[in-house]
Amino acid sequence: MSKEVEEPVKELFTDISLYLLGAQTRVERAFFRFFDSLFPLVYSRLINPGITDLSEEYTECLRLTRQDINPFGRYSKEAVAELTKSLRASRMFNQALGMGIEVLNATEHTILTKECTRALVKMQYCPHCQGLTLIRPCEGYCLNVMRGCFASVSELDASWREYIYTLEYLTNEMAGAHDLELVLLGIRYTINEAILYAQLNGPQLSATVDKVCGQPEEKEVKPLPDNIVQVKEIVEKPSITMAHSATVNNKRSSLPLKASKNDKSRSLKKMSREFITYMKRSRTLYASLADRLCDGDLVMKDSSTCWNGEDVVESYTNRVVTNGLKAQIDNPELKVKGLDPHVSSLIEKLHHFNQLATERKHFKSERWTIRESGSGNGMNEELESSGDCDDEDGCQGSGDRSYTKVSNVSSTVCSSSKWIYP
Known part of the structure; x- marks a missing residue:
């Protein structure tokens, strides 16, 4: 047998x-x-x-x-x-990893704007034209340039933080x-x-x-x-x-x-705990990206002089703006036109994924299903819940209960993603 x-x-x-x-x-x-x-x-x-x-x-x-x-x-x-x-938690965890990889890969290959490119060249190479090959940018100057260049990327911060919380929850579900x-x-x-x-x-x-x-x-x-x-x-x-x-x-x-x-x-x-401990360190990745780039050999910290974009000075006197797209209105080093459409799409995907995970966490359902309604960039989702039914009861949904539609969610998500959440 x-x-x-x-x-x-x-x-x-x-x-x-x-x-x-x-x-x-x-x-x-x-x-x-x-x-x-x-x-x-x-x-x-x-x-x-x-x-x-x-x-x-x-x-x-x-x-x-x-x-x-x-x-x-x-x-x-x-x-x-x-x-x-258990499989539903593991499936969603696997999809969460795919979402994180997509966001990281996309932001790693973000195309810099012309304004950003000019500001970077001015900051890094213009001193060389004056024979100042050893002088480095002032820290405040560097922060303004980098925060302007990564203004769109920094808008991922809130969604990325929520994504890490979601990942932590799914890890605990899968291994706990x-x-x-x-x-x-x-x-x-x-x-x-x-x-x-x-x-x-x-x-x-x-x-x-x-x-x-x-x-x-x-x-x-x-x-x-x-x-x-x-x-x-x-x-x-x-x-x-x-x-x-x-x-x-x-x-x-x-x-x-x-x-x-x-x-x-x-x-x-044990592997799950090690993984989530490592991932938690990246919670502020997009909020601190510019600061990390300017916190090293790129800028002059222990010297009495630095490059401010125009000349060698003792200190950078212009206003240093904070992170975020709105703050760049006052950026003295470059103009930021608006949110990058590609980054906007990533934010929407992360928000959509986090929303589904939150509903899974707080809504007691036996079955969530998201059905793909077509190809391309659009997906029409339908969340369904059921009680104690299964196929053994000879029904499509929920035992003695019928399927109850919870909500309809429309969002632009990766066409290759086929999500089914309980």
């Missing part, structure tokens, strides 16, 4: 991997397909080991009736519920409240419990299947030891199963395994 179940297991984990990478798929459906494929194998190999190879028609009947018969009890839904929460590592380790346990449940209820399942699908051909065969669980073991198991059912409402009850203590250096939790 282990070889026969290899393909369904591969398909399940392939779907999980694709989901984490952003594919338009649903974890619930992937898991239910797995249990649909598992039921015929359990039925013919464990519940009724004397059955010959099932016909395609009979196998398909078992697959189609699995959701109605519910041979695996609560375990099929439990496996989906806990894993889905919904520890993906423990959930994945617990899949095997939950599936084993589901199979045992089906075996314990074998006679009732067989009677129900006979009514729905008819009786398959049978012949006397000696069951293989590795294909069945001995009757003695089945009799001894109920007490364990009943004890487990008493605590199944505990969110962690289906996760008895713990990450290996011998592999702490590679644990997801």
